[in-house]
Amino acid sequence: MTADALLPELTARAVRAAHRDADGCPCEAGVLAVRPDATVVRHAGAVAKAHAPGTDPGPLALRVATAARLPGILLPPLAPHPAPLHDRLVTLWPYGAPVDPDDPDAAPWEAAATLLARLHRSPAPPGLPPMRGPAKAAQAIARLVAAAPDHPAAPPVLRAWATLPAWARAEAPMPGPGRLCHGDLHLGQLVRHPAPDGPWKLIDVDDLGAGVPAWDLGRPAAWFACGLLPPEAWSRFLAAYRAAGGPAVPATGDPWAALDTAARALTVQTAALAVAKATEAGRPVDEVEQAVVDACDRMSRRPPPLADAPPK
Known part of the structure; x- marks a missing residue:
């Protein structure tokens, strides 16, 4: 599936994750990355990432679980397990402010x-x-x-x-x-x-x-x-x-x-x-x-x- 076809459903998952426990939502949203190995979208405080086609669900689940166990080192996931979306696996994460490339x-x-x-x-x-x-x-x-x-x-x-x-x-x-x-x-x-x-x-x-x-x-x-x-x-x-x-x-x-x-x-x-x-x-x-x-x-x-x- 192409990234363009994937974006609406991927965005919908980010929206659901962002609003699940939120009292109010600033609704800052956007596409953060579209690459062959990943498509990433943000909605408010949630980020949904579609991993590369063919990603093995077992190893990815172990990696996500490792992040959940080390929240002081790795950004912990919003959802404990990857979920399928057509031919991709999707993980959900909180939004974090990136390094400023201009500084x-x-x-x-x-x-x-x-x-x-x-x-x-x-x-x-x-x-x-x-x-x-x-x-x-x-x-x-x-x-x-x-x-x-x-x-x-x-x-x-x-x-x-x-x-x-x-x-x-x-x-x-x-x-x-x-x-x-x-x-x-x-x-x-x-x-x-x-x-x-x-x-x-x-x-x-x-x-x-x-x-x-x-x-x-x-x-x-x-x-x-x-x-x-x-x-x-x-x-x-x-x-x-x-x-x-x-x-x-x-x-x-x-x-x-x-x-x-x-x-x-x-x-x-x-x-x-x-x-x-x-x-x-x-x-x-x-x-x-x-x-x-x-x-x-x-x-x-x-x-x-x-x-x-x-x-x-």
Whole structure:
């Protein structure tokens, strides 16, 4: 079913969730996202999310239940179970105020790091599936190969991909024992709840699972290594994670040996998606996208493990 056909019924579910216990309703509403992997609508204080076609209901139910058990870390759901809607599964969530993309100086790096540390220290419930980060990286590579096999940026990205260990390419199980991981951490995965100035919470449980906790630090580590995240912001993030007892890196000293694989994998994923999206849109890669491709080229010439310092 197309997103356009899905929207009326998805919106109706958000309306019912918003008004179930409300004394009054400001009726702020709108479509928050329409992507192949998710359609998301808001009505007042409720958000309805239609997950990707083919989503397995069992693992999604476990992920939603995990969010319900950790309301101080993850945004808790409004409904305890996913519900079918045509060929999709729908989950219901309270609305939270997102990070302001126009105010990078106010980016909640410390809050993100502290929430991650607390998540990684929480026990993974029995039966929770693996964290889906490596699988998403592999999907990004598949999209690159399908959309832009002849693009001049494709070879360095694919060479860098080939240097990664099999688990980071979703070709082998992740090394264990696994910890509870978010699987797709970036600043768009944080909201304040209650809006507009409640505490920060992590959202989006689609990739939640047991795995290598360093993966959740991989994107900011990659941005730092590529020169896209200022050293001061990276230092704040890392210090907050350590202060909260995060297990992904040593408590002191150089963290890079623990972060190397994840940072490389997230760099490759970012570059693959950038090149694929640019090709699909019929435009050249921009300066930031080219910087990530260039990082892949450097990585392919210097296979892991890295030396004691992150790449320049």
